Amino acid sequence: MAAAEFLETCAWFRRLPQQEQARLRAVTTQRKVAASSYLCRQGERLDHWIGIIHGTAAMVCDSADGRRSTYVILSPGSWFGEGSLIKDEALRFESVAKTDCQLACVPRPVFMDLYDNSVAFSHALIEQLNARCGQFLGNMMFDRMGNAEQRVARSILSLLDPVLYPGTGPLLQLSQEEVGYLAGLSRQVVNGTLKKLEKKGLVEIQFRQISIVDMPALRALVQSV
C-alpha cells in the first residue's frame, strides 16, 4: 500500500481540511523495516511521526537486570512518536519490529506545523494521547489489583482499542511470550491462563495467534476489578 493511500484509511486524516490532507500526501514517505530490527532506538531523536502501514511492532524497554517489558503494541493504523516530537526529547523506549513492517513517515517540521496551526490535527492528537493515557492507567490498575487471568484479559483487550488500533479485528497476531511481556507475567502463566480462557469459551488459541470469541465476557472479567 502506498503511503498516500494509507493516510486515507486513517480517521484523523479524513477529518483534516483538504489543503492539510494534500500537504501530508505530498510529504509523507515510506520506510521498510525487517522483522526483529529496530524502528528506532532509545536515546535517539525522532525526525518523523511514524504510522504502521502493515506489520506489528512493539515499544519495549529492557531493565538493567535484563528483563524485558513491552509497553505498547503497534499494529496497522497505529501512529507513534508524537510524545518525543512535541517534547523534542530523546526517545525513552526502543521500538522493535515483530514482523516485517512498512511505515509511513511524516517529517517533523510538517508534524510541528500541523500541531501548532491545525485545530483538527491537534484534536486528533489529543484523542490519541487520551486513549494511550487510558490504556496506561488501566494497565497500572491491573498491575496492582488484577489476578493473572484479569491481567491477560486486560492486555488482550487493550489491543482492541479502536483509536489506537483501528486496523485490528478479533484475531491478534501475537505470541504468548509477547503477551507475557505486555502483562508482566511469565510465559508459563500466560500459557496456563490462556488455556483457562479458551476452556471457558472466551478466546481461541492458535500458533502465534489469539482470537477473541466472547468479547462481552472478556470485558466483564476486566470490569470486575
Added chain:
DNA sequence: GCATTAACACGTA
C-alpha cells in the same frame, strides 16, 4: 496458593 525460573520435548515456519 500462586507466581517465578529452569529445563526439556515437541511443533511450526
Added chain:
DNA sequence: TACGTGTTAATGC
C-alpha cells in the same frame, strides 16, 4: 534450524 508452545519440577513470597 530457530523460535514458539506445552509441561513439569524446584523455589520463593
